[in-house]
Each structure stands twice: as C-alpha cells, then as structure tokens.
Amino acid sequence: MYAKSVALAASLIAAPLLAQDDTPAIAPDRQAWLDTCEDWDEWDKPAPPYRIHGETYYVGTCGISVILVVKGDDLFLFDSGTEPGSHVVTDNITALGYDIADVKALFVSHEHFDHVGGMARLQELSGAAIYAGWGASPVIRSGKPDPRDPQAGTLPDMTPVPGSVRSVRGGEWDAERPAPFVPTMTPGHTIGALSWHWVSCDTEHCYSIVYADSLSPVSDDDYLFSDHPELIAEYRAGLERLAALDCEILLTPHPSASNMLDRLSGAEPWVDAGGCKAYAAAIGKRLDARLAKEAESGDGG
Numbered sequence: 185m186y187a188k189s190v191a192l193a194a195s196l197i198a199a200p201l202l203a204q205d206d207t208p209a210i211a212p213d214r215q216a217w218l219d220t221c222e223d224w225d226e227w228d229k230p231a232p233p234y235r236i237h238g239e240t241y242y243v244g245t246c247g248i249s250v251i252l253v254v255k256g257d258d259l260f261l262f263d264s265g266t267e268p269g270s271h272v273v274t275d276n277i278t279a280l281g282y283d284i285a286d287v288k289a290l291f292v293s294h295e296h297f298d299h300v301g302g303m304a305r306l307q308e309l310s311g312a313a314i315y316a317g318w319g320a321s322p323v324i325r326s327g328k329p330d331p332r333d334p335q336a337g338t339l340p341d342m343t344p345v346p347g348s349v350r351s352v353r354g355g356e357w358d359a360e361r362p363a364p365f366v367p368t369m370t371p372g373h374t375i376g377a378l379s380w381h382w383v384s385c386d387t388e389h390c391y392s393i394v395y396a397d398s399l400s401p402v403s404d405d406d407y408l409f410s411d412h413p414e415l416i417a418e419y420r421a422g423l424e425r426l427a428a429l430d431c432e433i434l435l436t437p438h439p440s441a442s443n444m445l446d447r448l449s450g451a452e453p454w455v456d457a458g459g460c461k462a463y464a465a466a467i468g469k470r471l472d473a474r475l476a477k478e479a480e481s482g483d484g485g
C-alpha cells in the first residue's frame with residue numbers, strides 16, 4: 185500500500201516533467217494527419233501525406249492506406265485507394281514534390297475496390313505494370329469480383345485495367361521483380377491477397393517495413409468459411425508466414441487495423457518487432473471465433 189502511494193505520487197510529479205523533457209515531439213506532417221483523420225475514417229476523405237520512414241511515405245486517404253516508396257529516381261506505389269480516393273493519392277504525390285509519371289510499378293494488397301478501384305487511373309497516368317497475387321490479377325484485369333471471394337455478392341465492379349497486370353507467384357516474380365519488395369501470400373480475406381515487405385533506411389536506421397494485408401474473416405450472409413477447408417488451410421499458413429516475417433514497422437491497408445492514430449501520436453510504439461506476430465495472432469482468434477459461430481449455427485439448424 186505504502187509502495188503504491190509512493191509510486192503514484194512519484195508518477196504525478198514526474199508526469200509534467202516527462203511531457204516537457206522526454207516525450208519526443210510529433211513531426212509536423214504526422215501531426216497534420218492526426219489533426220485531419222479519425223479512427224476507421226471515411227475511405228475517400230483527403231488526408232495530408234506523411235513520412236513513414238526514410239523514403240517511404242503515406243499518401244492515402246484518412247481511411248485507406250496507399251504507400252509510396254522512393255528509390256533514387258524511381259517511385260513505387262502500394263495500392264491505389266478507391267477511384268475517387270486515387271485523386272487524393274496523386275495530389276499527395278505532387279505535394280511531396282514527386283511525379284506520378286515516375287512510378288515504375290504498382291503493387292496490390294488485395295483485389296477489393298476500396299484498395300484497387302483507382303488502379304486503372306494510376307496505370308493510365310504512370311504507364312507502370314501492376315503486380316498482384318495470382319488470384320487477384322483476373323479481378324483487376326476484368327474489374328469483376330471473383331465468385332470465390334467470401335464477399336463476392338456485396339462487391340461492386342471496378343474499372344477494368346487494360347495494361348499490364350502481372351501475377352506474383354514464386355519464380356515468375358523472382359525473375360521479373362523490378363525492386364527489392366518481397367511478397368508473401370496471405371489469402372483468406374480474398375483469394376489473391378498479398379502482404380509485402382522491404383527494408384527502409386535513413387541516415388540513422390534501417391527498418392523492415394511490412395505492409396500486412398487485410399485478413400479479416402468477413403463475408404456475404406450466405407457464405408461459410410467452414411465450407412472451404414482448403415482456403416482455411418491457406419489462410420492459417422499465410423498467418424504463420426506473416427507472423428514469421430522480420431517486422432519492425434507494421435502498416436495495413438486500413439490504417440486503424442494497425443492502430444495508426446495511437447502509433448502516430450506516440451501512445452503506442454511506432455517501431456515494434458512483435459507487430460506482425462500480434463496482428464496475425466489477433467486475426468487467428470477472429471478466424472477461430474468465426475468458425476466456432478458457423479459450427480454453432482450449423483448444429484442449431
């Protein structure tokens with residue numbers, strides 16, 4: 185009891201000192217993002233760009249991530265946002281002093297319109313090839329949802345992509361990849377979902393950045409994950425691969441899925457070697473809960 189009160193008193197005295205002396209200042213570009221965006225914000229709401237680390241930038245909207253990586257004169261983009269959201273992306277690239285015409289490759293997390301609905305427009309502006317999971321490429325080319333997608337019945341069509349869409353799968357990718365970005369197949373939320381990682385360096389540090397795909401087990405009303413044991417097996421294998429990645433800065437297609445606001449404000453650590461492991465574990469629990477619920481309804485019906 186005594187020790188507790190002493191600790192409490194000490195923390196009360198220390199708090200203002202910490203705030204003045206030890207709390208790192210939030211960079212102005214991050215503060216601007218925090219001032220503009222809320223948790224699980226609207227998909228097309230304009231957000232200012234901010235530096236993630238080194239030459240990796242956030243150029244998406246408040247609700248949908250789009251990541252820009254600069255390597256010398258070449259630019260690389262992960263996802264496009266929705267078609268209207270892609271205008272925020274191109275405005276942000278311009279605001280950072282770069283040109284969409286210098287984008288050399290467009291990478292895809294998963295084949296849903298909130299993340300790739302603007303790909304046709306970004307490809308037209310950049311002339312770059314799109315790199316997507318083997319299961320995602322046909323959806324991106326045609327603009328039509330995959331009937332095997334757990335959310336197939338609720339997904340709108342997208343603008344078809346007439347230019348080059350390359351499928352990422354094993355050796356094909358290794359031979360062709362235009363930059364040191366490494367894909368990991370993480371299916372489940374969709375058939376063709378990919379997570380990506382790369383190393384970002386500035387003058388002080390090199391960090392492994394992981395853009396871990398959306399992995400939530402959500403679906404149409406009439407879809408049962410338990411009817412698709414092969415997808416569940418791949419889902420779990422993908423979670424294991426994700427948990428095993430060297431992962432220091434975790435990014436996700438929906439910023440709030442990786443607690444972006446709390447991490448930008450300093451309430452949670454920005455660099456966290458356990459980030460992917462925790463993310464994969466949380467998704468694994470959601471999948472277990474979903475399968476348990478399906479089993480329960482099955483028994484009842």
Ligand SMILES: [Zn+2]
Nearest residue numbers: 294296373398
């Ligand atoms: Zn999705």
